[in-house]
Amino acid sequence: MILDFERPVKELEERIVELRRLAGESGELRAEISRLEEALDAAKRRIYLNLTPYQRVQVARHADRPNFRAYRDALADDFYELSGDRLYRDDPAIQGGFARIGSRNVVLLGHDKGKDVRSRVKGNFGMAHPEGYRKVKRLYELAGRFGLPIVVLVDTPGAFAGREAEERGQAWAISEDLMALARAPVPVVSVVIGEGGSGGALAMCAADYVGMLENSYLSVIAPEACASIIFRDASRAEEAAEAMKITARDLKDHAIIDEVLPEPLGGAHNEPDAAVDAVGEALQRVLSGLDGVDAKSLLHARYERYRRMGSHTAGHSD
Amino acid sequence: MESVFTKCEECGEPIYERDLRARFNVCPNCEHHYPLSAPERVRLLIDSGTFEELGTGMTAGDPLGFEGYGERLEKARKKTGLDDAVISGVGRIGGRPVAFAAMDFRFIGGSMGSVVGEKIALTMETARDADFPLVIVPASGGARMFEGVYSLMQMAKTSVALARFEEGSKPFVSVLTDPTFGGVTASFATAADVILAEPGARIGFAGRRVIEQTTKERMPDGFQTAEFQREHGMVDRIVHRLALKADIERLLGFVA
Numbered sequence: 001m002i003l004d005f006e007r008p009v010k011e012l013e014e015r016i017v018e019l020r021r022l023a024g025e026s027g028e029l030r031a032e033i034s035r036l037e038e039a040l041d042a043a044k045r046r047i048y049l050n051l052t053p054y055q056r057v058q059v060a061r062h063a064d065r066p067n068f069r070a071y072r073d074a075l076a077d078d079f080y081e082l083s084g085d086r087l088y089r090d091d092p093a094i095q096g097g098f099a100r101i102g103s104r105n106v107v108l109l110g111h112d113k114g115k116d117v118r119s120r121v122k123g124n125f126g127m128a129h130p131e132g133y134r135k136v137k138r139l140y141e142l143a144g145r146f147g148l149p150i151v152v153l154v155d156t157p158g159a160f161a162g163r164e165a166e167e168r169g170q171a172w173a174i175s176e177d178l179m180a181l182a183r184a185p186v187p188v189v190s191v192v193i194g195e196g197g198s199g200g201a202l203a204m205c206a207a208d209y210v211g212m213l214e215n216s217y218l219s220v221i222a223p224e225a226c227a228s229i230i231f232r233d234a235s236r237a238e239e240a241a242e243a244m245k246i247t248a249r250d251l252k253d254h255a256i257i258d259e260v261l262p263e264p265l266g267g268a269h270n271e272p273d274a275a276v277d278a279v280g281e282a283l284q285r286v287l288s289g290l291d292g293v294d295a296k297s298l299l300h301a302r303y304e305r306y307r308r309m310g311s312h313t314a315g316h317s318d
Numbered sequence: 319m320e321s322v323f324t325k326c327e328e329c330g331e332p333i334y335e336r337d338l339r340a341r342f343n344v345c346p347n348c349e350h351h352y353p354l355s356a357p358e359r360v361r362l363l364i365d366s367g368t369f370e371e372l373g374t375g376m377t378a379g380d381p382l383g384f385e386g387y388g389e390r391l392e393k394a395r396k397k398t399g400l401d402d403a404v405i406s407g408v409g410r411i412g413g414r415p416v417a418f419a420a421m422d423f424r425f426i427g428g429s430m431g432s433v434v435g436e437k438i439a440l441t442m443e444t445a446r447d448a449d450f451p452l453v454i455v456p457a458s459g460g461a462r463m464f465e466g467v468y469s470l471m472q473m474a475k476t477s478v479a480l481a482r483f484e485e486g487s488k489p490f491v492s493v494l495t496d497p498t499f500g501g502v503t504a505s506f507a508t509a510a511d512v513i514l515a516e517p518g519a520r521i522g523f524a525g526r527r528v529i530e531q532t533t534k535e536r537m538p539d540g541f542q543t544a545e546f547q548r549e550h551g552m553v554d555r556i557v558h559r560l561a562l563k564a565d566i567e568r569l570l571g572f573v574a
Binding site: 159161162163166167169170171172174175176178179181182183198199202203206218219221226229230243244245246251254256302307309310311312314315316 | 463465475479501503509550
Protein backbone atom coordinates (compact mmCIF):
# COMPACT_ATOMS: atom_id res chain seq x y z
CA MET A 1 0.00 0.00 0.00
CA ILE A 2 1.38 3.41 -0.99
CA LEU A 3 -0.12 6.58 0.44
CA ASP A 4 -0.59 9.47 -2.01
CA PHE A 5 1.87 11.76 -0.32
CA GLU A 6 4.49 8.99 -0.28
CA ARG A 7 4.47 8.63 -4.06
CA PRO A 8 7.49 10.88 -4.80
CA VAL A 9 9.53 8.81 -2.33
CA LYS A 10 8.40 5.52 -3.81
CA GLU A 11 9.15 6.70 -7.35
CA LEU A 12 12.68 7.72 -6.42
CA GLU A 13 13.22 4.42 -4.62
CA GLU A 14 12.05 2.51 -7.67
CA ARG A 15 14.33 4.47 -9.99
CA ILE A 16 17.32 3.84 -7.75
CA VAL A 17 16.60 0.12 -7.73
CA GLU A 18 16.24 0.14 -11.52
CA LEU A 19 19.50 2.04 -12.08
CA ARG A 20 21.34 -0.30 -9.71
CA ARG A 21 20.02 -3.22 -11.71
CA LEU A 22 21.15 -1.63 -14.99
CA ALA A 23 24.57 -0.71 -13.62
CA GLY A 24 25.14 -4.22 -12.30
CA GLU A 25 28.71 -4.72 -11.10
CA SER A 26 30.05 -1.83 -13.14
CA GLY A 27 30.78 1.54 -11.66
CA GLU A 28 28.77 3.31 -14.31
CA LEU A 29 25.78 5.40 -13.30
CA ARG A 30 27.26 5.79 -9.84
CA ALA A 31 27.02 9.57 -9.98
CA GLU A 32 23.43 9.39 -11.15
CA ILE A 33 22.54 6.91 -8.39
CA SER A 34 24.05 9.01 -5.67
CA ARG A 35 22.29 12.09 -7.03
CA LEU A 36 19.00 10.22 -6.79
CA GLU A 37 19.82 9.01 -3.30
CA GLU A 38 20.31 12.57 -2.19
CA ALA A 39 17.04 13.54 -3.82
CA LEU A 40 15.37 10.64 -2.03
CA ASP A 41 16.70 11.73 1.33
CA ALA A 42 15.55 15.30 0.67
CA ALA A 43 12.12 14.12 -0.44
CA LYS A 44 11.73 12.01 2.70
CA ARG A 45 12.65 14.94 4.89
CA ARG A 46 10.41 17.33 3.03
CA ILE A 47 7.45 15.00 3.26
CA TYR A 48 7.83 13.25 6.59
CA LEU A 49 8.99 16.17 8.67
CA ASN A 50 5.94 18.12 7.52
CA LEU A 51 3.13 15.61 7.74
CA THR A 52 -0.27 17.14 8.37
CA PRO A 53 -2.34 15.63 11.18
CA TYR A 54 -4.53 13.80 8.69
CA GLN A 55 -1.50 12.41 6.87
CA ARG A 56 -0.32 11.06 10.21
CA VAL A 57 -3.71 9.41 10.65
CA GLN A 58 -3.13 7.69 7.31
CA VAL A 59 0.34 6.58 8.40
CA ALA A 60 -1.16 5.30 11.67
CA ARG A 61 -3.66 3.25 9.64
CA HIS A 62 -1.09 1.94 7.15
CA ALA A 63 -1.58 -1.77 6.47
CA ASP A 64 2.15 -2.43 6.71
CA ARG A 65 2.60 -0.58 9.97
CA PRO A 66 4.02 -2.87 12.66
CA ASN A 67 1.19 -3.88 14.95
CA PHE A 68 0.78 -5.70 18.26
CA ARG A 69 2.22 -8.91 16.84
CA ALA A 70 5.50 -7.29 15.82
CA TYR A 71 6.02 -5.75 19.25
CA ARG A 72 4.97 -8.91 21.05
CA ASP A 73 7.36 -11.06 19.03
CA ALA A 74 10.29 -8.67 19.34
CA LEU A 75 9.87 -7.45 22.91
CA ALA A 76 8.43 -10.40 24.83
CA ASP A 77 10.82 -13.26 25.52
CA ASP A 78 7.86 -15.39 26.38
CA PHE A 79 4.22 -14.64 25.66
CA TYR A 80 1.77 -16.94 27.43
CA GLU A 81 -1.54 -16.08 25.83
CA LEU A 82 -4.77 -16.15 27.82
CA SER A 83 -8.17 -16.17 26.20
CA GLY A 84 -11.79 -15.44 26.81
CA ASP A 85 -14.06 -13.35 28.98
CA ARG A 86 -15.55 -16.36 30.85
CA LEU A 87 -18.99 -15.13 29.85
CA TYR A 88 -19.46 -15.43 26.13
CA ARG A 89 -16.39 -16.01 23.97
CA ASP A 90 -12.84 -15.04 23.15
CA ASP A 91 -12.52 -11.86 21.12
CA PRO A 92 -9.55 -12.10 18.72
CA ALA A 93 -9.58 -8.30 18.29
CA ILE A 94 -7.64 -8.10 21.54
CA GLN A 95 -4.75 -10.34 22.57
CA GLY A 96 -3.38 -10.62 26.03
CA GLY A 97 -1.46 -12.78 28.43
CA PHE A 98 1.57 -13.07 30.64
CA ALA A 99 4.80 -11.91 29.07
CA ARG A 100 8.42 -11.49 30.00
CA ILE A 101 9.86 -8.18 28.89
CA GLY A 102 13.53 -7.95 29.73
CA SER A 103 13.77 -9.52 33.15
CA ARG A 104 10.26 -8.51 34.14
CA ASN A 105 7.03 -10.47 34.20
CA VAL A 106 4.11 -8.39 33.06
CA VAL A 107 0.60 -8.74 31.70
CA LEU A 108 0.79 -7.66 28.06
CA LEU A 109 -2.30 -6.65 26.12
CA GLY A 110 -3.07 -5.06 22.82
CA HIS A 111 -5.45 -4.70 19.93
CA ASP A 112 -4.59 -7.25 17.28
CA LYS A 113 -4.91 -5.94 13.73
CA GLY A 114 -3.61 -9.22 12.30
CA LYS A 115 -0.94 -9.98 9.72
CA ASP A 116 -2.88 -10.92 6.59
CA VAL A 117 -6.38 -10.56 5.22
CA ARG A 118 -7.68 -13.57 7.09
CA SER A 119 -6.36 -12.60 10.51
CA ARG A 120 -7.32 -8.97 9.95
CA VAL A 121 -10.91 -9.95 9.30
CA LYS A 122 -10.88 -12.39 12.21
CA GLY A 123 -9.63 -9.66 14.53
CA ASN A 124 -12.24 -7.27 13.10
CA PHE A 125 -9.41 -4.82 12.23
CA GLY A 126 -8.74 -4.24 15.92
CA MET A 127 -12.31 -3.21 16.75
CA ALA A 128 -13.27 -5.17 19.83
CA HIS A 129 -16.68 -6.34 20.93
CA PRO A 130 -17.75 -6.26 24.59
CA GLU A 131 -16.22 -9.71 25.19
CA GLY A 132 -12.86 -8.22 24.19
CA TYR A 133 -13.18 -5.48 26.77
CA ARG A 134 -14.32 -8.05 29.35
CA LYS A 135 -11.25 -10.16 28.63
CA VAL A 136 -9.21 -7.02 29.19
CA LYS A 137 -10.85 -6.50 32.56
CA ARG A 138 -10.11 -10.10 33.52
CA LEU A 139 -6.46 -9.58 32.67
CA TYR A 140 -6.26 -6.25 34.52
CA GLU A 141 -7.55 -8.03 37.60
CA LEU A 142 -5.17 -10.96 37.19
CA ALA A 143 -2.30 -8.49 36.97
CA GLY A 144 -3.45 -6.86 40.18
CA ARG A 145 -3.80 -10.19 41.94
CA PHE A 146 -0.28 -11.28 41.00
CA GLY A 147 1.36 -7.89 41.34
CA LEU A 148 2.39 -7.73 37.70
CA PRO A 149 2.68 -4.46 35.79
CA ILE A 150 0.13 -3.97 33.01
CA VAL A 151 1.59 -3.12 29.61
CA VAL A 152 -0.87 -2.15 26.88
CA LEU A 153 -0.26 -1.45 23.21
CA VAL A 154 -3.15 0.54 21.77
CA ASP A 155 -4.06 0.26 18.09
CA THR A 156 -7.77 0.47 17.36
CA PRO A 157 -10.07 2.53 15.15
CA GLY A 158 -12.48 2.29 18.09
CA ALA A 159 -14.80 -0.14 19.82
CA PHE A 160 -17.02 -1.86 17.27
CA ALA A 161 -20.35 -0.23 16.48
CA GLY A 162 -22.78 -3.05 15.74
CA ARG A 163 -25.99 -4.69 16.80
CA GLU A 164 -24.43 -7.51 18.78
CA ALA A 165 -21.92 -5.21 20.44
CA GLU A 166 -24.85 -3.15 21.72
CA GLU A 167 -26.84 -6.21 22.77
CA ARG A 168 -23.94 -7.38 24.89
CA GLY A 169 -23.32 -4.00 26.48
CA GLN A 170 -20.36 -2.36 24.75
CA ALA A 171 -20.65 0.74 26.93
CA TRP A 172 -20.90 -1.31 30.12
CA ALA A 173 -17.81 -3.33 29.20
CA ILE A 174 -15.73 -0.21 28.50
CA SER A 175 -16.79 1.52 31.69
CA GLU A 176 -15.81 -1.59 33.66
CA ASP A 177 -12.33 -1.43 32.15
CA LEU A 178 -11.98 2.22 33.11
CA MET A 179 -13.05 1.37 36.67
CA ALA A 180 -10.63 -1.57 36.75
CA LEU A 181 -7.79 0.72 35.66
CA ALA A 182 -8.77 3.27 38.28
CA ARG A 183 -8.36 0.54 40.91
CA ALA A 184 -5.43 -1.50 39.54
CA PRO A 185 -2.82 -1.68 42.32
CA VAL A 186 0.04 -2.19 39.84
CA PRO A 187 1.85 0.05 37.33
CA VAL A 188 -0.14 0.63 34.13
CA VAL A 189 1.95 1.55 31.10
CA SER A 190 0.38 2.26 27.70
CA VAL A 191 1.81 3.04 24.32
CA VAL A 192 -0.35 4.09 21.38
CA ILE A 193 1.39 2.35 18.48
CA GLY A 194 -1.10 3.23 15.75
CA GLU A 195 -4.71 4.24 16.08
CA GLY A 196 -6.14 5.48 19.35
CA GLY A 197 -9.85 5.58 18.60
CA SER A 198 -12.10 7.00 21.33
CA GLY A 199 -13.48 4.98 24.25
CA GLY A 200 -12.18 1.73 22.82
CA ALA A 201 -8.66 3.14 23.10
CA LEU A 202 -9.16 4.89 26.43
CA ALA A 203 -10.25 1.61 28.06
CA MET A 204 -6.64 0.60 27.45
CA CYS A 205 -4.73 3.81 28.06
CA ALA A 206 -5.99 5.45 31.25
CA ALA A 207 -2.54 4.73 32.61
CA ASP A 208 0.36 5.88 34.77
CA TYR A 209 2.40 6.48 31.63
CA VAL A 210 1.09 7.07 28.14
CA GLY A 211 3.57 7.18 25.29
CA MET A 212 2.65 7.67 21.66
CA LEU A 213 4.60 6.84 18.57
CA GLU A 214 5.21 9.97 16.53
CA ASN A 215 2.69 9.10 13.81
CA SER A 216 0.03 7.56 16.00
CA TYR A 217 -3.10 9.48 16.99
CA LEU A 218 -5.50 9.55 19.90
CA SER A 219 -8.93 11.03 19.35
CA VAL A 220 -12.37 11.23 20.87
CA ILE A 221 -13.87 10.42 17.46
CA ALA A 222 -12.56 9.53 14.00
CA PRO A 223 -11.77 12.71 12.04
CA GLU A 224 -14.17 11.62 9.26
CA ALA A 225 -17.03 11.23 11.75
CA CYS A 226 -16.20 14.52 13.46
CA ALA A 227 -16.24 16.29 10.09
CA SER A 228 -19.61 14.84 9.17
CA ILE A 229 -21.13 15.80 12.52
CA ILE A 230 -19.56 19.20 13.21
CA PHE A 231 -18.92 20.45 9.67
CA ARG A 232 -21.75 18.35 8.16
CA ASP A 233 -19.28 17.20 5.51
CA ALA A 234 -17.25 13.98 5.86
CA SER A 235 -14.79 15.17 3.22
CA ARG A 236 -13.53 17.82 5.64
CA ALA A 237 -11.71 15.16 7.69
CA GLU A 238 -8.38 16.96 7.22
CA GLU A 239 -9.73 20.03 8.96
CA ALA A 240 -11.28 17.96 11.72
CA ALA A 241 -8.00 16.13 12.32
CA GLU A 242 -6.25 19.49 12.56
CA ALA A 243 -8.87 21.06 14.82
CA MET A 244 -9.12 18.20 17.32
CA LYS A 245 -5.35 18.15 18.08
CA ILE A 246 -4.98 14.41 17.86
CA THR A 247 -1.30 13.93 17.06
CA ALA A 248 1.28 12.73 19.56
CA ARG A 249 3.03 16.11 19.48
CA ASP A 250 -0.19 18.06 20.08
CA LEU A 251 -1.21 15.81 22.96
CA LYS A 252 2.21 16.11 24.54
CA ASP A 253 1.93 19.91 24.26
CA HIS A 254 -1.43 19.71 26.00
CA ALA A 255 0.10 17.51 28.75
CA ILE A 256 -2.38 14.72 28.03
CA ILE A 257 0.39 12.21 27.31
CA ASP A 258 3.88 11.78 28.69
CA GLU A 259 6.12 11.19 25.72
CA VAL A 260 6.36 11.18 21.93
CA LEU A 261 8.33 8.14 20.78
CA PRO A 262 10.34 8.73 17.60
CA GLU A 263 9.60 6.88 14.39
CA PRO A 264 12.14 6.40 11.62
CA LEU A 265 11.99 8.91 8.78
CA GLY A 266 9.35 7.53 6.46
CA GLY A 267 7.20 6.13 9.23
CA ALA A 268 7.22 2.89 11.20
CA HIS A 269 6.06 0.88 8.17
CA ASN A 270 9.27 1.74 6.30
CA GLU A 271 11.53 0.55 9.10
CA PRO A 272 9.56 -1.54 11.60
CA ASP A 273 12.58 -2.52 13.68
CA ALA A 274 13.37 1.08 14.55
CA ALA A 275 9.82 1.66 15.83
CA VAL A 276 9.87 -1.57 17.80
CA ASP A 277 13.19 -0.58 19.38
CA ALA A 278 11.88 2.85 20.36
CA VAL A 279 8.87 1.30 22.08
CA GLY A 280 11.03 -1.37 23.72
CA GLU A 281 13.43 1.22 25.09
CA ALA A 282 10.56 3.30 26.50
CA LEU A 283 8.90 0.29 28.14
CA GLN A 284 12.13 -0.82 29.83
CA ARG A 285 12.84 2.67 31.08
CA VAL A 286 9.32 3.39 32.31
CA LEU A 287 8.83 -0.01 33.93
CA SER A 288 12.11 0.22 35.79
CA GLY A 289 11.15 3.70 36.96
CA LEU A 290 7.97 2.25 38.44
CA ASP A 291 9.73 -0.70 40.11
CA GLY A 292 8.98 -0.88 43.78
CA VAL A 293 6.44 1.97 43.81
CA ASP A 294 3.75 0.84 46.25
CA ALA A 295 0.10 0.50 45.26
CA LYS A 296 -1.03 3.43 47.35
CA SER A 297 1.36 5.85 45.66
CA LEU A 298 0.49 4.51 42.23
CA LEU A 299 -3.23 4.95 42.79
CA HIS A 300 -2.74 8.37 44.29
CA ALA A 301 -0.68 9.56 41.33
CA ARG A 302 -3.12 8.05 38.84
CA TYR A 303 -6.00 9.78 40.61
CA GLU A 304 -4.24 13.14 40.56
CA ARG A 305 -3.27 12.75 36.92
CA TYR A 306 -6.81 12.21 35.63
CA ARG A 307 -8.63 14.28 38.24
CA ARG A 308 -6.81 17.37 36.93
CA MET A 309 -7.47 16.87 33.24
CA GLY A 310 -9.88 19.38 31.81
CA SER A 311 -10.23 22.98 30.79
CA HIS A 312 -12.78 25.11 32.65
CA THR A 313 -13.12 28.08 34.98
CA ALA A 314 -13.13 27.49 38.74
CA GLY A 315 -16.79 28.03 39.63
CA HIS A 316 -17.99 29.78 42.76
CA SER A 317 -18.01 27.02 45.35
CA ASP A 318 -14.43 25.84 44.70
CA MET B 319 -50.27 30.66 27.74
CA GLU B 320 -52.68 28.19 29.34
CA SER B 321 -54.53 27.56 26.13
CA VAL B 322 -51.43 26.59 24.15
CA PHE B 323 -51.85 23.24 22.47
CA THR B 324 -49.15 21.03 21.18
CA LYS B 325 -49.35 17.76 19.32
CA CYS B 326 -47.70 14.73 20.94
CA GLU B 327 -44.94 13.50 18.61
CA GLU B 328 -45.60 9.98 19.76
CA CYS B 329 -49.39 9.50 19.77
CA GLY B 330 -50.37 12.50 17.68
CA GLU B 331 -53.00 13.64 20.17
CA PRO B 332 -53.33 17.32 20.97
CA ILE B 333 -52.21 18.08 24.51
CA TYR B 334 -52.13 21.22 26.62
CA GLU B 335 -48.57 22.37 27.17
CA ARG B 336 -49.64 23.22 30.70
CA ASP B 337 -50.62 19.59 31.30
CA LEU B 338 -47.37 18.37 29.80
CA ARG B 339 -45.36 20.65 32.09
CA ALA B 340 -47.38 19.62 35.13
CA ARG B 341 -46.49 16.00 34.36
CA PHE B 342 -42.77 16.76 33.91
CA ASN B 343 -42.95 16.35 30.12
CA VAL B 344 -44.76 13.02 30.15
CA CYS B 345 -47.64 12.88 27.66
CA PRO B 346 -50.96 12.65 29.57
CA ASN B 347 -52.38 10.55 26.77
CA CYS B 348 -49.70 7.98 25.81
CA GLU B 349 -47.19 8.40 28.67
CA HIS B 350 -44.35 9.16 26.23
CA HIS B 351 -41.40 10.61 28.17
CA TYR B 352 -39.95 13.73 26.57
CA PRO B 353 -36.52 14.99 27.63
CA LEU B 354 -36.57 16.91 30.89
CA SER B 355 -34.29 19.83 31.68
CA ALA B 356 -31.81 19.59 34.55
CA PRO B 357 -33.58 22.23 36.70
CA GLU B 358 -36.86 20.35 36.23
CA ARG B 359 -35.07 17.13 37.17
CA VAL B 360 -34.04 18.75 40.46
CA ARG B 361 -37.65 19.83 41.03
CA LEU B 362 -38.85 16.28 40.24
CA LEU B 363 -36.48 14.37 42.51
CA ILE B 364 -35.10 16.61 45.24
CA ASP B 365 -37.19 17.60 48.28
CA SER B 366 -38.40 21.13 47.76
CA GLY B 367 -36.09 23.78 49.21
CA THR B 368 -33.23 21.41 50.05
CA PHE B 369 -31.03 21.70 46.95
CA GLU B 370 -27.70 23.47 47.25
CA GLU B 371 -25.91 23.77 43.96
CA LEU B 372 -22.18 23.07 43.65
CA GLY B 373 -19.76 24.47 41.11
CA THR B 374 -22.04 27.28 39.94
CA GLY B 375 -20.44 29.67 37.49
CA MET B 376 -18.04 27.03 36.19
CA THR B 377 -17.72 27.44 32.44
CA ALA B 378 -15.91 25.62 29.67
CA GLY B 379 -12.53 26.69 28.42
CA ASP B 380 -11.86 26.30 24.73
CA PRO B 381 -8.61 24.35 25.06
CA LEU B 382 -8.24 23.69 21.34
CA GLY B 383 -9.54 27.03 20.08
CA PHE B 384 -12.04 24.99 18.07
CA GLU B 385 -13.80 26.95 15.33
CA GLY B 386 -17.31 27.86 16.39
CA TYR B 387 -17.16 26.42 19.92
CA GLY B 388 -17.35 29.80 21.65
CA GLU B 389 -20.53 30.72 19.78
CA ARG B 390 -22.08 27.30 20.42
CA LEU B 391 -21.45 27.72 24.15
CA GLU B 392 -22.87 31.22 24.13
CA LYS B 393 -26.01 30.10 22.31
CA ALA B 394 -26.51 27.13 24.63
CA ARG B 395 -26.12 29.33 27.70
CA LYS B 396 -28.68 31.78 26.39
CA LYS B 397 -31.12 29.04 25.44
CA THR B 398 -30.93 27.13 28.72
CA GLY B 399 -29.83 29.67 31.32
CA LEU B 400 -27.27 27.07 32.42
CA ASP B 401 -23.46 27.30 32.54
CA ASP B 402 -23.06 23.89 30.90
CA ALA B 403 -24.80 20.55 30.41
CA VAL B 404 -25.05 19.54 34.07
CA ILE B 405 -26.36 20.76 37.42
CA SER B 406 -24.71 19.31 40.50
CA GLY B 407 -25.24 19.71 44.21
CA VAL B 408 -26.50 18.24 47.44
CA GLY B 409 -30.09 17.91 48.57
CA ARG B 410 -32.54 15.52 50.11
CA ILE B 411 -34.65 12.77 48.64
CA GLY B 412 -37.46 11.78 51.01
CA GLY B 413 -35.55 13.47 53.80
CA ARG B 414 -32.33 11.58 53.10
CA PRO B 415 -29.28 13.63 52.09
CA VAL B 416 -27.78 12.79 48.71
CA ALA B 417 -25.20 14.16 46.30
CA PHE B 418 -26.99 14.73 43.04
CA ALA B 419 -26.24 15.61 39.43
CA ALA B 420 -28.55 15.90 36.45
CA MET B 421 -27.52 16.42 32.85
CA ASP B 422 -29.36 18.60 30.36
CA PHE B 423 -29.70 17.46 26.76
CA ARG B 424 -30.61 20.96 25.57
CA PHE B 425 -27.05 22.13 26.22
CA ILE B 426 -25.07 21.02 23.11
CA GLY B 427 -26.78 17.64 23.19
CA GLY B 428 -25.81 17.00 26.79
CA SER B 429 -22.29 16.38 25.55
CA MET B 430 -19.58 15.71 28.11
CA GLY B 431 -16.80 18.25 28.09
CA SER B 432 -14.53 19.45 30.87
CA VAL B 433 -17.29 21.13 32.89
CA VAL B 434 -19.52 18.05 32.89
CA GLY B 435 -16.57 15.84 33.85
CA GLU B 436 -15.46 18.22 36.59
CA LYS B 437 -18.92 18.69 38.09
CA ILE B 438 -19.66 14.96 38.03
CA ALA B 439 -16.31 14.29 39.73
CA LEU B 440 -17.07 17.05 42.25
CA THR B 441 -20.43 15.45 43.01
CA MET B 442 -18.73 12.09 43.56
CA GLU B 443 -16.15 13.64 45.87
CA THR B 444 -18.81 15.47 47.81
CA ALA B 445 -20.73 12.21 48.25
CA ARG B 446 -17.59 10.46 49.40
CA ASP B 447 -16.54 13.17 51.85
CA ALA B 448 -20.03 13.54 53.33
CA ASP B 449 -20.79 9.81 53.13
CA PHE B 450 -23.95 10.49 51.11
CA PRO B 451 -25.54 8.26 48.47
CA LEU B 452 -24.83 9.43 44.94
CA VAL B 453 -27.66 9.90 42.46
CA ILE B 454 -26.87 10.90 38.88
CA VAL B 455 -29.29 11.41 35.99
CA PRO B 456 -27.39 11.28 32.70
CA ALA B 457 -28.77 12.59 29.39
CA SER B 458 -26.14 12.84 26.71
CA GLY B 459 -25.43 12.41 23.05
CA GLY B 460 -21.83 11.56 23.94
CA ALA B 461 -18.54 13.41 23.84
CA ARG B 462 -18.10 17.16 23.38
CA MET B 463 -16.12 16.99 20.14
CA PHE B 464 -15.14 20.67 20.36
CA GLU B 465 -12.92 19.76 23.30
CA GLY B 466 -11.27 16.85 21.49
CA VAL B 467 -9.29 14.54 23.69
CA TYR B 468 -10.07 16.68 26.77
CA SER B 469 -13.59 15.40 26.36
CA LEU B 470 -12.36 11.79 26.13
CA MET B 471 -10.33 12.24 29.31
CA GLN B 472 -13.46 13.13 31.28
CA MET B 473 -14.30 9.43 31.10
CA ALA B 474 -11.07 8.68 32.95
CA LYS B 475 -11.60 11.56 35.35
CA THR B 476 -15.07 10.46 36.42
CA SER B 477 -13.82 6.87 36.73
CA VAL B 478 -11.00 7.69 39.14
CA ALA B 479 -13.39 9.80 41.21
CA LEU B 480 -16.01 7.06 41.23
CA ALA B 481 -13.46 4.41 42.24
CA ARG B 482 -12.72 6.48 45.35
CA PHE B 483 -16.41 6.92 46.13
CA GLU B 484 -16.91 3.17 45.89
CA GLU B 485 -14.37 2.55 48.64
CA GLY B 486 -17.20 3.69 50.94
CA SER B 487 -20.45 1.86 51.54
CA LYS B 488 -22.99 4.28 50.12
CA PRO B 489 -24.76 3.42 46.86
CA PHE B 490 -24.46 5.04 43.46
CA VAL B 491 -27.77 5.13 41.61
CA SER B 492 -27.76 6.04 37.94
CA VAL B 493 -31.01 6.99 36.22
CA LEU B 494 -30.63 6.65 32.46
CA THR B 495 -32.84 8.98 30.45
CA ASP B 496 -33.49 9.67 26.80
CA PRO B 497 -30.97 9.77 25.24
CA THR B 498 -27.79 8.47 26.91
CA PHE B 499 -24.96 7.53 24.54
CA GLY B 500 -21.24 7.46 23.88
CA GLY B 501 -18.66 8.52 26.42
CA VAL B 502 -21.20 9.04 29.18
CA THR B 503 -22.66 5.54 28.81
CA ALA B 504 -19.15 4.11 28.47
CA SER B 505 -18.06 5.62 31.78
CA PHE B 506 -19.85 6.65 34.97
CA ALA B 507 -23.46 6.27 33.76
CA THR B 508 -23.23 2.49 33.63
CA ALA B 509 -20.76 1.98 36.49
CA ALA B 510 -23.51 2.36 39.12
CA ASP B 511 -24.59 -0.07 41.83
CA VAL B 512 -28.16 0.19 40.63
CA ILE B 513 -29.20 1.37 37.17
CA LEU B 514 -32.70 2.68 36.64
CA ALA B 515 -34.05 3.85 33.30
CA GLU B 516 -37.07 5.79 32.13
CA PRO B 517 -39.53 4.01 29.81
CA GLY B 518 -38.59 4.21 26.15
CA ALA B 519 -35.28 5.98 26.81
CA ARG B 520 -32.70 5.29 24.12
CA ILE B 521 -29.48 4.09 25.71
CA GLY B 522 -26.36 2.76 24.04
CA PHE B 523 -22.76 3.20 23.00
CA ALA B 524 -23.00 3.98 19.29
CA GLY B 525 -26.09 5.61 17.86
CA ARG B 526 -28.55 3.63 15.77
CA ARG B 527 -27.82 5.61 12.60
CA VAL B 528 -24.06 5.10 12.93
CA ILE B 529 -24.56 1.37 13.40
CA GLU B 530 -26.88 1.10 10.41
CA GLN B 531 -24.39 2.98 8.24
CA THR B 532 -21.42 0.93 9.46
CA THR B 533 -23.01 -2.50 9.22
CA LYS B 534 -25.56 -1.89 6.41
CA GLU B 535 -27.99 -3.75 8.63
CA ARG B 536 -31.37 -2.39 9.73
CA MET B 537 -31.75 -2.40 13.50
CA PRO B 538 -34.90 -3.99 14.93
CA ASP B 539 -37.77 -1.96 16.43
CA GLY B 540 -37.13 -1.12 20.02
CA PHE B 541 -33.36 -1.39 19.56
CA GLN B 542 -31.44 0.31 22.40
CA THR B 543 -34.56 1.28 24.32
CA ALA B 544 -34.59 1.03 28.10
CA GLU B 545 -36.74 -2.07 27.71
CA PHE B 546 -34.20 -3.61 25.31
CA GLN B 547 -31.39 -2.87 27.75
CA ARG B 548 -33.29 -4.38 30.67
CA GLU B 549 -33.99 -7.53 28.66
CA HIS B 550 -30.29 -7.80 27.85
CA GLY B 551 -29.37 -7.52 31.50
CA MET B 552 -27.92 -4.01 31.36
CA VAL B 553 -30.52 -2.12 33.41
CA ASP B 554 -32.13 -3.08 36.73
CA ARG B 555 -35.52 -1.41 36.55
CA ILE B 556 -37.64 0.71 34.29
CA VAL B 557 -39.40 3.39 36.25
CA HIS B 558 -42.03 5.88 35.09
CA ARG B 559 -40.83 9.44 35.59
CA LEU B 560 -43.66 10.32 37.93
CA ALA B 561 -42.85 7.28 40.11
CA LEU B 562 -39.10 7.89 40.09
CA LYS B 563 -38.76 9.85 43.31
CA ALA B 564 -40.73 7.29 45.32
CA ASP B 565 -38.74 4.47 43.70
CA ILE B 566 -35.39 6.01 44.64
CA GLU B 567 -36.66 6.63 48.16
CA ARG B 568 -37.56 2.96 48.44
CA LEU B 569 -34.15 1.91 47.12
CA LEU B 570 -32.31 4.21 49.50
CA GLY B 571 -34.38 2.69 52.31
CA PHE B 572 -32.48 -0.55 51.68
CA VAL B 573 -28.96 0.65 51.06
CA ALA B 574 -28.43 4.21 52.28
